[in-house]
Amino acid sequence: MRSSLLAATTMGQLQKKLDLISHNMANANTPGYKTRTADFSSLLFQQLNNLSAGDEGATRTTPAGIRQGTGARLGHTNIKMDAGTIVSTNRPLDVALTDDKQFFQVQVNENGQAVTQYTRAGNFYLQPINNNEQVMLVTNEGNPIIGQNGPIVLQGNIDDISIQNNGAISVTRGGQAQIEANLAIVQIERPRSLEAVGGNRYRFPDGALGVNLDDMIEAVQNVNIKVGSLESSNVNLSEEMTSMLEMQRAYQFNSRSISMGDDMMNLINQLR
Structure with a gap:
């Protein structure tokens, strides 16, 4: 039926x-x-x-x-893509973006190639690499966070590490603190053009909207993030x-x- x-x-x-x-x-x-x-x-x-056949010329209202x-x-x-509420965690590697068009950049391996994807989740971690001689700033899934000079890799023997409100990463060794990296945060003018790829990450679809992606992505020069906090979901x-x-x-x-x-x-x- x-x-x-x-x-x-x-x-x-x-x-x-x-x-x-x-x-x-x-x-x-x-x-x-x-x-x-x-x-x-x-x-x-x-x-x-x-x-x-006889009703074809009749006036109808139905x-x-x-x-x-x-x-x-x-x-x-x-x-x-509306921004969620910012919640304080007091964890030094937790950061929250204050603009709903801004994103962190994440390096992901796809078919043997390193590609850039985007996320709003700022719960970062340190992952030892190269026989514990270095550490890399990664997401909760272990994907590298991209800084101004590529994935953020720091030398080991770190006494303390913190992220400042301008995105600078301060590392303390032997009582001396210095800036060793900076988060590369981008602003995407049309964030709804992104598609979800899992793991709380987003990317531009192939041939997105037939426009030049360079016109849609802009590096944030005056970074202003909230440290020790996370953006909650907007559910x-x-x-x-x-x-x-x-x-x-x-x-x-x-x-x-x-x-x-x-x-x-x-x-x-x-x-x-």
Whole structure:
């Protein structure tokens, strides 16, 4: 039956929306996470005309027939790039960006090549490399953070390390503190053009919008970050719970349509 096919198609798309909502709720406490939203669009429909030959010239105020659709699908997914609330952690390697268009740069290995991606999560760590002779500033997944001269690599034997509000990294050895690196923060004028790649990272899709990426990315000269703090996610749990209930009710409605269609077919089969 057409109604059952329509309901089954829509249920599959509603499940994708529920998965998206669940992903948002699971990352409500992930630093720098941005909410994903989804929009539905109608699939193809069929026009069924019910005019007889003598009614073609008649004046009508109603459609000349009915439209039967084939369900709905998840049209596209958006990322809300609004800045989240800044929460104090008092951890020296936690930093929060104060502008919602600014991003940290991360070096990621893709198919043997080093590519640059972007993140808002500022929970950094030190990872020993080269037999503990050096340390590298990395994300919580171990991806190098890019500074003004490439990935930030520091010599070992560090007594203390701190990040200043202007993005400078101060290292103390033997009671002497000096600036050894600087965070390379960029500003992206159209952050919604980014796509999520997992791990709380973003990148520009291939051939993004047919524009020159150099015109969209600008190095921040006067860096102003908040040290000892993290940007929380911008997930609104009350909105996500409301959306989840709406999707569950829609899913139940379509499931009931299939059950009713099955009952009607059983009734027809029992007719003598």
